[in-house]
Amino acid sequence: MADRASDTIIIEAPLTRVWEIAADIERYPEWALDVKQVVVTEHDEEGRPFVVEFRASALGRSTHYTLRYDYSEAPNRLSWTMVSGDIQRNIDGAYVLADLGGGRTEVRYDLSIDLVVPLPGFVKRRAERRILNAIRELKVVAER
Numbered sequence: 001m002a003d004r005a006s007d008t009i010i011i012e013a014p015l016t017r018v019w020e021i022a023a024d025i026e027r028y029p030e031w032a033l034d035v036k037q038v039v040v041t042e043h044d045e046e047g048r049p050f051v052v053e054f055r056a057s058a059l060g061r062s063t064h065y066t067l068r069y070d071y072s073e074a075p076n077r078l079s080w081t082m083v084s085g086d087i088q089r090n091i092d093g094a095y096v097l098a099d100l101g102g103g104r105t106e107v108r109y110d111l112s113i114d115l116v117v118p119l120p121g122f123v124k125r126r127a128e129r130r131i132l133n134a135i136r137e138l139k140v141v142a143e144r
Helices: 015-023 025-031 121-142
Strands: 003-011 035-043 049-058 061-073 077-085 088-101 104-115
Touching: 003 121, 015 025, 015 077, 015 088, 015 104, 015 121, 025 035, 025 049, 025 121, 061 088, 104 121
Parallel strands: none
Antiparallel strands: 003 104, 035 049, 049 061, 061 077, 077 088, 088 104
């Protein structure tokens, strides 16, 4: 059974700026602390990253996974599903953006992960906090 997490934050930047950062997947290692490497293996018809291999820190080790991105609701939603992973059975997630006006954007980060090996509750909660920290890292970059 997958574990789900969600967090919402207000970013003091226009939706277009927040979308630009969220959709620039190749630059995630510059601001998403747990993302160590990104390799785009396939682009969509508009040249955007479509299938992307990641190397990331997870629970004191390195993990590898590949995600497929969906831009069909751009610029209000960027979603992804897992193609393959080493310690994950499944990963589904999305950044959901809403223009609040006045150069402010609400961002909801939804994530569902099903790991190969079950984890104790306290480890899951610690991992969830680290994963959801990505939305705060996005906020820092967007508000610069």
